Amino acid sequence: MGKALYRKYRSRSLSEIVGQPHITAILERAIANGTTAHAYLLTGPRGVGKTSIARILAHEINRLPYRDESTHLDIIEIDAASNNSVEDIRDLREKVQIAPVSAPKKIYIIDEVHMLSKSAFNALLKTLEEPPEHAVFILATTDADKLPATILSRVQRFNFRTISQDEVAAHLRTIADAEQISIDDDALQLIARYGQGSFRDSISLLDQMRNLSSEKITAAMVEDSLGLASTAEIRQLLEAYCAGDLQTIADTLRALEHRGVPANAISEQLLHEIRSDIINKSNCLPLADKLLSNQKTAWPYVKLLIALSSNADVSNSDVSAASTPAQPESAQPMTVNEPAPVYAPQPASDTPQKKKKNVQPNQTANFDWSKFLEAVHAKSTGAYSYLAKSGYELDDQQLTIFAGKKFAKNQIEKSLPVLAGALQAQKLDREIIVSAKPKPPKDSQTAAILDIMGGGEEVNL
Structure with a gap:
């Protein structure tokens, strides 16, 4: 069986360490001058050489050659992730008092030291305060912020940097x-x-x-x-964004989604492309800001499409028409000045339309949803619990409540008289319609994007 390359090409001495000269130079001089400390803390991101340097340092302090397979009775490695109890540290405290077998120093390497329990840290503290002359501790961690200040003050700390x-x-x-x-x-x-x-x-x-x-x-x-989009596809998306070409954006994203390329990976690639040529792509900075929020959404592909289409005129795009089922010949053709059905709130299909009343338009501005909820709460706690999670829209004719689920719709409808009374308390006379659907997106662009993607619900995280 072949040996993994990362093991085969692991550094064997401090002079071979790449990318951390600010650390290796100090340690080399300390070893040469015989001024090594009794405790070190190596901290930084994973994979940058903390464990390698800890092992190399231990061997060089003891003037021993280092190989991956080498073991020595006076160099003890402890994984704090699985040996993190106070009993483990008490056992260490007893054994550290025993003199080294053959080397000048007995060296303890404690990896992922931040995983120690609070009581284990307290037990370790005593040993770090008054260590035996023959003992050296090398602590390594990816999360130094979790270490108590009392530990940090008793070690020489070396911060590793991410390699360029x-x-x-x-x-x-x-x-x-x-x-x-x-x-x-x-x-x-x-x-x-x-x-x-x-x-x-x-x-x-x-x-x-x-x-x-x-x-x-x-x-x-x-x-x-790696399952990434090609460089050509990433550049095509950026060019389409700058041109407001929603058709190309939608087609490219659809193809990438079909190949199984994660939306978050596409966002990362787009951000990298913008950063790598920021002078010529400064007009893409608004897009970069939107892409940064894609990691936190439950609908990454929808949010990605929305971000990329922010320069496009969605309301006048051919994509909406291409993504919508063809209308029967007898249907009234949609003109540019007419809003697409997806943009307007739709009453639930399972609720019959009631006859519209003749009311004064200026009454709508007087509606206070929070007061409406308070009035309902006073009469029906059950209805209030569902209304608090619902959306609503009020026009001159009716109050539409978007319950989001059929069960919630049925529960709210049981208290329609209470809802009517809460409306009348604000001197509003409206028909009340409860829909099992979620509330449509707040802006027409998001609504059109969801329509292009085949439907969905706007999620705010």
């Missing part, structure tokens, strides 16, 4: 050449980007991609393997 994309790509090139992997620079840059500053993740991706083809591996092959 160019540094990762250069390191990947070295590995690819050594492994005789035929891959172009754009593909390595893409792998480095999706490694997100982690050497381990990036090298693992290279290991995964090495068997993509017997020919030279290209960026397009990597994009396809």
Whole structure:
């Protein structure tokens, strides 16, 4: 079985560490001068070399050669994720008093130290305050904010930084050449980007991609393997956004969704493309702001389409017509000045239309929904609980309540007399219609987008 590349090309000495010179330079001088500390804290994002440096540091303090397979009785590694109780730390405190077997120092590496319990931290604190002369502690964590201040004040802290994309790509090139992997620079840059500053993740991706083809591996092959949109499709979407070309946007997104490309991945690719050429794409900054909110929505593809169509004239677009079933020949043709049915609130199909009353239009402005709910609450707690989650629309003829579900509609309708009384308390005389449907989107553009996507409900998170 072949050895994983990230293990094969793991650094063996501080001088081989890439991307953390602000840390390795200090540690090398401390070892050379014999001024190493009794406790270190290595903190930073995952995959940037914390554990590697901890192991290398432990071996170099003890003047021992380091290999992946090497083990030493005086270098003890503890995973705090699974050994986080106070009993575990008490056991450590007892054993740390025993002198090293053969090395100058007994060194404890505690990985993911933030996982220790509060009582375990308290037990560790005593040892860090008064450590034996022969003991050194190297703590590593991805979340230093969870460590007590009493621990932080007793260690030398080293903050690891995320490795730049160019540094990762250069390191990947070295590995690819050594492994005789035929891959172009754009593909390595893409792998480095999706490694997100982690050497381990990036090298693992290279290991995964090495068997993509017997020919030279290209960026397009990597994009396809990772399930991403192609660079051409991303640029096409941005060009369509700038031109307000909703048809191209809808067609491209539909094709990407059919291929199973996640909407969040498309958003990330669009953001990267905008950032990489911000001078020439400054007109895309409003789009970038909208894309940042797509990660928090239950309808990522709908929100993505809405964001990309924000420059388009949706109300006059041919996409709406192309996405709507054809009307019978006898139907009245829709003109540009007439609103599309999706834009206007529709009463529930299961509620018969009642005869409209002749009322004064200016009465509508006097309606207060919160007072209406209070009046209902005083008479019917059950109806109020459903109304509080419902939407509504009031015009000169009727109050339409959008319950969202059939069961909620039925429960509200049981208290129609109470609702009528609450309206009359505000001197309003309206027909009350309860719909099982959710309230239509607030703006016509969102409504049209939902229509293009085949329907749905606007979700605010």
